[in-house]
Amino acid sequence: MIVDDEKIVRESLYHWFSDEGYDVDTAESAENALKKFDKDKFDLVLLDMKMPGMSGLDLLPKLKQIDEDCFVILITAYASVPSAIQALKEGAFDYITKPVDPEELNHIVKNAIQQKKLKTENEELKTKIEELIMPDNLIGESIQMKKIFEMINTVAQTDTTVLIRGESGTGKELVAKAIHLNSKRKYFPLVTVNCGAMPDTLLETELFGHEKGAFTGAHYRRKGKFEMANGGTIFLDEIGTISAKMQVDLLRVIESRKFNRVGGNDVIESDFRVIAATNEQLENLVKEGKFREDLYYRLNVFTLFVPPLRERKEDIPILANFFRQKYATMMNKNIKSISAEAMKFLTEHEWRGNVRELENAIERAIVVGKKEIIGNEDLPFSHISNNIEDGDDKSLGANEKKYIYRILKENGWNISRSAEILEIDRVTLYNKINKYGLKKD
Amino acid sequence: MKINLAPIKFSNKAFLERLIRDLKNVFQVNIEILDLFLDISDSYSAERKQFYSTKILETAIKNTGQTEGKILIITEMDLYVPVLTFVFGEAQLNGKYSVISSCRLHEEFYTGHTNNELFYERLLKETLHELGHNFGLLHCLDWDCVMHSSNSIEEVDIKGLSYCGHCRKEINLL
Numbered sequence A: 001m002i003v004d005d006e007k008i009v010r011e012s013l014y015h016w017f018s019d020e021g022y023d024v025d026t027a028e029s030a031e032n033a034l035k036k037f038d039k040d041k042f043d044l045v046l047l048d049m050k051m052p053g054m055s056g057l058d059l060l061p062k063l064k065q066i067d068e069d070c071f072v073i074l075i076t077a078y079a080s081v082p083s084a085i086q087a088l089k090e091g092a093f094d095y096i097t098k099p100v101d102p103e104e105l106n107h108i109v110k111n112a113i114q115q116k117k118l119k120t121e122n123e124e125l126k127t128k129i130e131e132l133i134m135p136d137n138l139i140g141e142s143i144q145m146k147k148i149f150e151m152i153n154t155v156a157q158t159d160t161t162v163l164i165r166g167e168s169g170t171g172k173e174l175v176a177k178a179i180h181l182n183s184k185r186k187y188f189p190l191v192t193v194n195c196g197a198m199p200d201t202l203l204e205t206e207l208f209g210h211e212k213g214a215f216t217g218a219h220y221r222r223k224g225k226f227e228m229a230n231g232g233t234i235f236l237d238e239i240g241t242i243s244a245k246m247q248v249d250l251l252r253v254i255e256s257r258k259f260n261r262v263g264g265n266d267v268i269e270s271d272f273r274v275i276a277a278t279n280e281q282l283e284n285l286v287k288e289g290k291f292r293e294d295l296y297y298r299l300n301v302f303t304l305f306v307p308p309l310r311e312r313k314e315d316i317p318i319l320a321n322f323f324r325q326k327y328a329t330m331m332n333k334n335i336k337s338i339s340a341e342a343m344k345f346l347t348e349h350e351w352r353g354n355v356r357e358l359e360n361a362i363e364r365a366i367v368v369g370k371k372e373i374i375g376n377e378d379l380p381f382s383h384i385s386n387n388i389e390d391g392d393d394k395s396l397g398a399n400e401k402k403y404i405y406r407i408l409k410e411n412g413w414n415i416s417r418s419a420e421i422l423e424i425d426r427v428t429l430y431n432k433i434n435k436y437g438l439k440k441d
Numbered sequence B: 001m002k003i004n005l006a007p008i009k010f011s012n013k014a015f016l017e018r019l020i021r022d023l024k025n026v027f028q029v030n031i032e033i034l035d036l037f038l039d040i041s042d043s044y045s046a047e048r049k050q051f052y053s054t055k056i057l058e059t060a061i062k063n064t065g066q067t068e069g070k071i072l073i074i075t076e077m078d079l080y081v082p083v084l085t086f087v088f089g090e091a092q093l094n095g096k097y098s099v100i101s102s103c104r105l106h107e108e109f110y111t112g113h114t115n116n117e118l119f120y121e122r123l124l125k126e127t128l129h130e131l132g133h134n135f136g137l138l139h140c141l142d143w144d145c146v147m148h149s150s151n152s153i154e155e156v157d158i159k160g161l162s163y164c165g166h167c168r169k170e171i172n173l174l
């Protein structure tokens, strides 16, 4: 319930809470609030301190008398903060000053909810979160996937650090999401950081945030990903690529859950769970001195291996049909199935780019497909030109050439995507294309 | 169905064009630019140096009675509602009108560095979010969903760029 004599305050708070899915009532005076309080039960009351007639401060003990368990948050003008602090002693949960910082309001309300385990009246919201349990494209019926699902369920119930390993394109980020959604942290965010994507200085402010004035142009304080993950989970993707300095910083924050924002001295505490992922052989990197051993042990507590697609071929038909349906619906195309011949092709293919490559292939087939059934001719690699694929040259160069050509072809010569699958940067890929004289045919 | 984008004190045409293209993809309806020629000066608070978003919506409602479809006002001006320090936008739940401000979506606002891609991503997120309210959606608990509440720019950045399956279903998007 929102109790405030000012109509605009009632209206805007009403709006804010309704959008969140709460059942909201308002009262324009303390007297009216008491009347409503007698009839209905309220979990949370936002109460203006200064009102004509009975003030909020006078109303507070009366509300507490009727319902000891209700949480009261006081709304106060900046000047009346001292009396608000006094009111905390008399049973108010917290106070906020007008005008209210929306983030602060959200934070206080979430706190109240967490403490009271206040359930939103909105059943729909509850079922929504229940249904979220598995990201919809993390599917499969193979023994390997069943084992993964089992491990996700086990580890989700704990706060253990998880290391997810597997080739690129296997869906490590989906596994991270599934763990988060099945944990008690699901109401707080899963914050993803792609450690491989940025230089050190950027990664540092990205992870730890910065204070106002930390560098030229830093007009505002900015929270970093570790701070945003408070209550939730931080997913550190491509952990194998971070620099020696960042490894030290990471180790420190993972051990202490404490850090400073860049350019600041305040110690920030954050309660997050760590999930990291890599497609590299971390053990080798440790041996070569490129990855700190202590950080490795810190991360390698519970390890989950996501198998490459070629090792769970029985899942290919399920996945292929899932993607077919997804893209057919998305593109509004009436493509109902995949021909037996095409499915055979899909099942026998090696899928170096794993599920992501399969998804790309099906998406492309839906784009080019003209019939109700996806046939071989719709698949990107069913007629690879012979001069490159054939031959028995065992040299590294020849095989690299073949491989790069195939990946390019399978990805419609999309350079960024191919580079990603090959795990090299785009410039390197361009150089190799030139070196081997590869051409789109 | 039609969605009208009504720029008021918002001049970047390139971003508007990108928005039109992306919204068309999402909603599969006509997206048009609507010149409202609205005078929103009475929504301005000299004390706060911001515009009162609810008042802007009221002014729009008064002056655009006959227009077909949704009307989304996009402005570069900073918005507030009296009880909050600022809002990114406001929408009528299950209604026709909404407004978003691009002011606090600029990376310059926080760090002084321009980042057009990031700015556009945020603009698209807030546009989809307010339109979602217009189509009757409440805030979603899925952080990957654009209907998750965002009370700060950091929250805008970590939430997703599209509607989740549940929200899509609710508003009958394919």
Ligand SMILES: [Zn+2]
Residues within 6 Å of the ligand: A019, B129, B133, B139, B149
């Ligand atoms: Zn909203």
Ligand SMILES: [Zn+2]
Residues within 6 Å of the ligand: B140, B141, B142, B145, B146, B147, B148, B163, B164, B165, B166, B167, B168
């Ligand atoms: Zn949603």
